[in-house]
Amino acid sequence: MxxxxxxxxxxxxxxxxxxxxxxxxxxxxxxxxxxxxxxxxxxxxxxxxxxxxxxxxxxxxxxxxxxxxxxxxxxxxxxxxxxxxxxxxxxxxxxxxxxxxxxxxxxxxxxxxxxxxxxxxxxxxxxxxxxxxxxxxxxxxxxxxxxxxxxxxxxxxxxxxxxxxxxxxxxPEDWRFLLLTREGMRGLNEASERDLLLSLEPMPDGVRGRICSLLLNVLLPSVLWGNIRAFGRALTEIQELVGRYFSPYQGGVFADEAAEELRSFLLSKGAYGVGQSSWGPTLYALTTARECQALKEAVSAFLEESGFKYGVLVAEPRNEGARLEVRSP
The missing domain is CATH 3.30.230.10 (Ribosomal Protein S5; domain 2)
Incomplete structure (x- = not known):
């Protein structure tokens, strides 16, 4: 108190x-x-x-x-x-x-x-x-x-x-991220993450080179041009490369064993890109403001049919930092 x-x-x-x-x-x-x-x-x-x-x-x-x-x-x-x-x-x-x-x-x-x-x-x-x-x-x-x-x-x-x-x-303000988080599943905590990252072998030159090439030649220009298709393809490949690098530590490309099936479904239903945020288990699917509701409904129906328990949320990009207002009570 x-x-x-x-x-x-x-x-x-x-x-x-x-x-x-x-x-x-x-x-x-x-x-x-x-x-x-x-x-x-x-x-x-x-x-x-x-x-x-x-x-x-x-x-x-x-x-x-x-x-x-x-x-x-x-x-x-x-x-x-x-x-x-x-x-x-x-x-x-x-x-x-x-x-x-x-x-x-x-x-x-x-x-x-x-x-x-x-x-x-x-x-x-x-x-x-x-x-x-x-x-x-x-x-x-x-x-x-x-x-x-x-x-x-x-x-x-x-x-x-x-x-x-x-x-x-x-x-771009009309881009959206559909977030899917498996209920009851958690990623690494800070202490476990620290121990793991400090023990990592350097990223192989070929992996690092491909990620940097995608980043410079596709991902960043796509944001400036508002090309969501090119951005999504590059992001999906980057996430695959990063996931393979970390697969010995998280049990696969994704931390969630159902994620591969979910990724395939989301891409088949029009998601422009799919990946795992950090250590997961949250997956995100890149879509637009116009298309996000249809994608959300499709994946919600898929999850209900499959028996997977996920929280599903549509997130907008945030192009500003934290807000702080100080005032008298």
Whole structure:
């Protein structure tokens, strides 16, 4: 329980940040820059909360137990007296949508403003332990859009060593991502991910070269031209290549054994591209605003017939960073 103080009556901050899709790495270990990534920000699911300064820590609302645990880390790292947090919506944990980074950065960004810490997003990310193995979550929090990051410096000592945005582009507003998350299944947690990634062998030259070729020659130009077909084909191949590279660690190209069948079905019903976000189990299918409802209905019928239990959600691209409004209660 928190102790009421002068802080709780001063100001409040409303924070709103979306999720991120992680499309994979184009470079992992070896060399001066590690874990270079590709990804995009999406509007849903979102983390929305009202944060007030106070002494101690109190969390109410959705997913309060997990948010409390993450908030304890943030308050400790920032060295502030505490926070009262009302969670209005949250992001499912360990399903491949980057919830830990978005929730921790959302709380840290709010406390940074409320306590006048004057720190940048990158400084906050380093303090709360984010960005060591991918910059997509932090960069999506900063500015949204489609992101290709540089990877981090091999010597990782401070905020200046975090990944930077090599490319950041707006995703066409009429594109959509259909998200499918298997009920009761979770991907790797942060501790398991850290151990695995630090032990990785470098990505083979042929795999890295093909991913970079697709990235430079097809994926990025397709975003600028709004060519969803070319983008989807390139993204599907990139995800296949990344999935094969990680298959010894996740049991196949996908973490979810039903994903191969789902991918084939989605592509047969008009999805422009299909992949797994991060460690999964969430799959995404690329479609358009006009076509997303028909695709959602088709895959929902398929899942009901097959007996697979999945949550299905349509997500819009998010071409802006997190929103923060500080005001009097």
């Amino acid at each position: 928190s102790k009421t103080s002068r802080y709780s009556r001063a100001l409040m901050a409303e924070v709103d940040t979306g999720s991120r899709l992680h499309f994979g790495f184009y470079r992992t270990t070896g060399g001066p820059f590690l874990f270079a990534s590709i990804g995009a920000a999406i509007r849903e699911p979102s983390f929305k909360a009202v944060v007030r300064p106070c002494e101690g820590l109190e969390v109410s609302g959705q997913d309060k137990d997990r948010v409390l645990s993450l908030a304890e880390d943030v308050v400790r790292a920032l060295g502030v007296p505490g926070a009262r947090i009302e969670v209005r919506s949250s992001i499912p944990a360990h399903v491949g949508l980057g919830s830990t980074t978005q929730v921790k950065l959302g709380i840290a960004w709010a406390l940074n403003a409320l306590y006048g810490l004057g720190k940048s997003v990158r400084e906050l990310a380093f303090l709360i332990g984010r960005g060591e193995f991918s910059g997509i979550g932090t960069l999506a929090f900063e500015a949204g859009g489609l992101i290709v990051d540089t990877g981090r410096r091999a010597e990782f000592k401070g905020p200046k060593d975090l990944p930077r945005a090599l490319v950041r582009l707006d995703v």
